[in-house]
Amino acid sequence: VLPKKEVVELKKEYDRLIKFLGGIRDMKSMPQALFVVDPRKERNAIAEARKLNIPIVGIVDTNCDPDEIDYVIPANDDAIRAVKLLTAKMADAILEGQQGVSNEEVAAEQNIDLD
DSSP: OOOHHHHHHHHHHHHHHHHHHHHHHTOSSOOSOEEESOTTTTHHHHHHHHHTTOOEEEEEOTTSOGGGOSEEEESOSSOHHHHHHHHHHHHHHHHHHHHHHHHHHHHHHHTOOOO
């Protein structure tokens, strides 16, 4: 049996870990890429992606180091409108790519040429 103070501290630590790492628990496989809006704020995520050899795509401003990002998108990461535009375009491109992959898989299964 732990003292009340230690129980409260452990509960705080548990809640903090769930807040920051809760999404990882539900992942079934490793991500194929990491998209980062502000590399300075997401330093830990970038370091982990580097260790796991996950490609990093990032919006890099003049106050960030572009060397740690694999695919740099030079833009203002502080302006809300710019971030909204870039993330919307990135999401559209991802969805378009996923649809293209599924179409190619179906065609491969049916032995149909797409050309």
